[in-house]
Amino acid sequence: MIQNIIIGKPLVSLELLGIEPQEETDFDTERFLPRLLVKYGFSKSISEIKRNRKDLVRYLEKPDMEMIKLGKKKVWIIVGE
Numbered sequence: 001m002i003q004n005i006i007i008g009k010p011l012v013s014l015e016l017l018g019i020e021p022q023e024e025t026d027f028d029t030e031r032f033l034p035r036l037l038v039k040y041g042f043s044k045s046i047s048e049i050k051r052n053r054k055d056l057v058r059y060l061e062k063p064d065m066e067m068i069k070l071g072k073k074k075v076w077i078i079v080g081e
Contacts, residue, residue: 005040007031008080011063017078031060033068036077042070 004025010017019025030036033056034049043049050057056068060079067076 003074004076004078005036006078006080007036007060010078010080017065019076019078031079033058033060033077036060037068037070037075040075042068042073042075 004019006014006025006027007029014025026040028036028039030039034043034046037043037049037056038046053070060077062079063081064079065076067074
């Protein structure tokens with residue numbers, strides 16, 4: 001399962017962020033967080049996220065790095081330019 005999702009181009013290198021090359025990392029351009037979580041299998045549907053986790057219904061527009069936990073699954077989201 002994917003552990004890291006990188007959106008856009010990170011402002012610093014992945015090594016500085018503590019991401020090893022052998023880790024499960026995927027690059028994407030989607031900035032709507034619920035759609036990303038459904039695409040990578042962390043949730044069944046966008047409506048499920050809207051119903052249960054209203055804090056995750058947002059667009060990822062600013063550079064950021066955060067860990068999101070859904071049930072027992074964890075994913076790091078890195079947002080670049």
